[in-house]
Amino acid sequence: xxxxxxxxxxxxxxxxxxxxxxxxxxxxxxxxxxxxxxxxxxxxxxxxxxxxxxxxxxxxxxxxxxxxxxxxxxxxxxxxxxxxxxxxxxxxxxxxxxxxxxxxxxxxxxxxxxxxxxxxxxxxxxxxxxxxxxxxxxxxxxxxxxxxxxxxxxxxxxxxxxxxxxxxxxxxxxxxxxxxxxxxxxxxxxxxxxxxxxxxxxxxxxxxxxxxxxxxxxxxxxxxxxxxxxxxxxxxxxxxxxxxxxxxxxxxxxxxxxxxxxxxxxxxxxxxxxxxxxxx
Amino acid sequence: xxxxxxxxxxxxxxxxxxxxxxxxxxxxxxxxxxxxxxxxxxxxxxxxxxxxxxxxxxxxxxxxxxxxxxxxxxxxxxxxxxxxxxxxxxxxxxxxxxxxxxxxxxxxxxxxxxxxxxxxxxxxxxxxxxxxxxxxxxxxxxxxxxxxxxxxxxxxxxxxxxxxxxxxxxxxxxxxxxxxxxxxxxxxxxxxxxxxxxxxxxxxxxxxxxxxxxxxxxxxxxxxxxxxxxxxxxxxxxxxxxxxxxxxxxxxxxxxxxxxxxxxxxxxxxxxxxxxx
Numbered sequence: 001x002x003x004x005x006x007x008x009x010x011x012x013x014x015x016x017x018x019x020x021x022x023x024x025x026x027x028x029x030x031x032x033x034x035x036x037x038x039x040x041x042x043x044x045x046x047x048x049x050x051x052x053x054x055x056x057x058x059x060x061x062x063x064x065x066x067x068x069x070x071x072x073x074x075x076x077x078x079x080x081x082x083x084x085x086x087x088x089x090x091x092x093x094x095x096x097x098x099x100x101x102x103x104x105x106x107x108x109x110x111x112x113x114x115x116x117x118x119x120x121x122x123x124x125x126x127x128x129x130x131x132x133x134x135x136x137x138x139x140x141x142x143x144x145x146x147x148x149x150x151x152x153x154x155x156x157x158x159x160x161x162x163x164x165x166x167x168x169x170x171x172x173x174x175x176x177x178x179x180x181x182x183x184x185x186x187x188x189x190x191x192x193x194x195x196x197x198x199x200x201x202x203x204x205x206x207x208x209x210x211x212x213x214x215x216x217x218x219x220x221x222x223x224x225x226x227x228x229x230x231x232x233x234x235x236x237x238x239x240x241x242x243x244x245x246x247x248x249x250x251x252x253x254x255x256x257x258x259x260x261x262x263x264x265x266x267x268x269x270x271x272x273x274x275x276x277x278x279x280x
Numbered sequence: 281x282x283x284x285x286x287x288x289x290x291x292x293x294x295x296x297x298x299x300x301x302x303x304x305x306x307x308x309x310x311x312x313x314x315x316x317x318x319x320x321x322x323x324x325x326x327x328x329x330x331x332x333x334x335x336x337x338x339x340x341x342x343x344x345x346x347x348x349x350x351x352x353x354x355x356x357x358x359x360x361x362x363x364x365x366x367x368x369x370x371x372x373x374x375x376x377x378x379x380x381x382x383x384x385x386x387x388x389x390x391x392x393x394x395x396x397x398x399x400x401x402x403x404x405x406x407x408x409x410x411x412x413x414x415x416x417x418x419x420x421x422x423x424x425x426x427x428x429x430x431x432x433x434x435x436x437x438x439x440x441x442x443x444x445x446x447x448x449x450x451x452x453x454x455x456x457x458x459x460x461x462x463x464x465x466x467x468x469x470x471x472x473x474x475x476x477x478x479x480x481x482x483x484x485x486x487x488x489x490x491x492x493x494x495x496x497x498x499x500x501x502x503x504x505x506x507x508x509x510x511x512x513x514x515x516x517x518x519x520x521x522x523x524x525x526x527x528x529x530x531x532x533x534x535x536x537x538x539x540x541x542x543x544x545x546x547x548x549x550x551x552x553x554x555x556x557x
Contacts, residue, residue: 013452015462020372027368028380030361033409034430035386038398041408045401084307091300105545106308109316112537114491116511117530120518121315124322129523131318156311178294188295210388217391219494220511224518237393237494244397244498253401256394263389270389271382 039260046257049250057243057251058258065232066239066255072147073222073235074215077154081211085162086204090192092163093170094178104167110159118156119224122149145227150235153221158211165207166200173199202277206270213266217259319534322527334528342505343513344532350421350509351489354428359482362436363474369437370444384437387430392494399427400499419501424509427495432485439481440474447473476551480544487540491533 014020047054057063088107092100110118124130126143136143143149177199181191197204219237226233234242236259243252323331334340368374369381387395403410403418403426410417417423447470455465493511500507510533517526 013449013456013462023364024368024372024374026361027365028374030365031380031383034426034433035383037408038395038402038430039386039390041402042394042398084304087300087307088304090296091304094294095297095301097297097301103304103308105541106312107304108541109312112487112541113316114493114511114514114530114533114537116493116514117319117491117533120514120526120530121318123518124318124523124527125315127523129521131321152311156315159308159311175294182293182295191294192296213389217389217394219391219393220492223493224515237391240393240397249401252397256397259391259394263386263391263394266389267382267385270385271378 039264042253042256042260045249046253048253053250054254054257057248057254060251062234063239063251063255066234066236067258069147069150069234070216070236073151073154074212076151077158077215078208078211080155081159082162082204082208084159085164085166085207086200088163089166089170089200090196092167093173094175107163108160110156113156115157115218115220116224118221119153122152122156122225144225145233147233149225150222150233153225154215154218157218157221158214161211161214162204162207165203165210169200169203170196202273206273206277209266209269209273213263216262316534319527319530322524323531326524326528331528331531334525335532339504339508340510340513340529340532343508343510346421346424346506346508347490347510350424350428351486351492354425354432354489355482355486357425357429358432358436358485359478362433362481362485363440363478365433366437366440366444370441385434387432388434392431392492393498395430396427396495396498399423399430399495403499418499419503419507421507423499423501424496424507427499428489428492431492431495432489435485435488436478436481439477439484443474443477476547480547480551483540483544483547487537487544490536490540 015023088103092104092107123144126132126136126149128137128144130144143152177195178191181195182188186194217237218235219241222235223238223241226235226238236255240252240255240259243249243255326334365384369377369384400407400418400423402408403423405411405416405418407418415422417426451469451473452465455469456462460468491511493509493515496509497512500509500512502508502512510529514526514529514533517523517529
């Protein structure tokens with residue numbers, strides 16, 4: 001008797017088995033077509049012409065130059081945005097001031113801007129016809145079509161990532177622990193280092209990972225400001241584009257497979273962080 | 281009652297207000313506001329009629345239709361399938377669930393250019409999938425929709441998933457014990473709870489799709505009037521050193537994005553208000 005009640009209850013709270021299987025099938029089929037198949041095709045195409053062609057493609061001087069440039073850009077842009085993210089989160093969550101919501105919106109703004117426009121704005125500032133164009137030319141400083149332009153565009157595109165991760169986290173954590181630390185005589189920096197940072201480390205790491213992935217892969221914005229000079233201002237995604245447009249598909253997919261490995265690593269690290277921060 | 285807000289003075293004992301706020305303001309001013317304002321300053325050099333002529337040029341208008349239409353269709357596909365995926369991930373058990381859950385974020389982690397060439401080679405007429413279709417998928421608006429669906433998928437799944445997780449079982453039990461069947465419970469109880477999240481996810485995916493460039497340029501074929509998206513118009517004008525024309529089109533895109541951002545924030549504000557009594 002009791003069992004039948006339990007059964008009827010579960011029938012009322014769960015979909016019929018056919019519906020359950022059907023929904024699961026639809027979801028998995030969709031993910032297979034849109035996520036798994038593209039991922040598999042990258043690696044298959046990369047190795048289509050053999051391992052030698054693959055390694056020739058990823059050790060080509062232009063490819064190595066592109067990898068090096070990408071790493072340099074990431075090494076500058078990501079730490080700058082991380083420091084900014086911590087500063088912005090501190091200001092926005094530990095204090096109350098007028099215009100807080102406006103500042104929050106401004107921090108989020110780069111997410112609402114098309115990557116192409118993110119590149120365009122730096123051309124308008126520093127290009128030959130730009131606001132500072134004549135001055136830069138007179139002083140022989142190159143920003144656009146050179147490393148600084150690529151770094152600036154990347155910083156713009158990835159600016160909100162760390163801040164966005166930290167703000168909601170620090171909002172829920174409140175200010176009481178910091179207040180306790182300060183009133184016990186710790187300095188502001190000590191309080192941040194020993195009280196706040198341990199509390200936000202996983203959120204910070206999470207933001208860094210997302211910021212890093214986007215910085216490595218940014219294409220539209222960097223494409224506008226780079227000038228596509230081979231071996232000089234080509235990042236990895238731009239190098240892939242050039243190879244692809246020259247019908248060197250195996251080489252293009254070889255470099256793409258390197259970036260896919262980075263993407264998969266990003267997902268794995270993300271998952272570990274999410275799991276760690278939950279178990280703490 | 282433990283959440284009594286502290287008096288104003290107590291809050292100020294935390295140091296670093298001027299430093300952190302000053303640094304934040306300086307950083308966003310130099311890297312966001314100044315560069316973005318260039319779009320509007322540069323457009324000022326155009327007269328109103330010139331500006332209107334550029335942004336209503338038939339090729340530009342055709343690109344708005346392509347961008348808007350494909351982003352809308354991709355957004356709707358994501359709203360439907362994203363919700364199903366979120367539902368299945370939260371409610372059902374199946375093998376490799378954790379890996380599959382993690383894979384949903386791939387479009388966030390995979391560089392757009394990589395996604396672009398992978399999808400293009402899959403859906404090209406001789407590709408793994410394209411060969412089974414008599415009509416063109418890549419190099420047609422259909423290809424653009426596929427790329428934008430890929431890019432937008434995590435937005436819907438990741439906004440719907442937490443809301444679905446937080447719906448307490450009691451609500452559904454109450455509905456069932458009052459005699460509602462499963463479909464009624466879903467339509468009358470669950471869907472209204474999920475609707476704001478689905479709408480937010482849709483808007484985020486739609487906004488992202490409007491500006492997307494990397495994944496689309498490869499698969500679109502980029503034929504003027506047919507498969508040319510608005511960001512590509514800006515790119516083409518830049519390559520011809522037509523900075524003013526590019527900027528005028530950028531104004532149209534920026535204004536559209538800001539309106540969308542406003543709508544998204546408004547939905548979220550409405551939703552938050554519903555839960556805070």
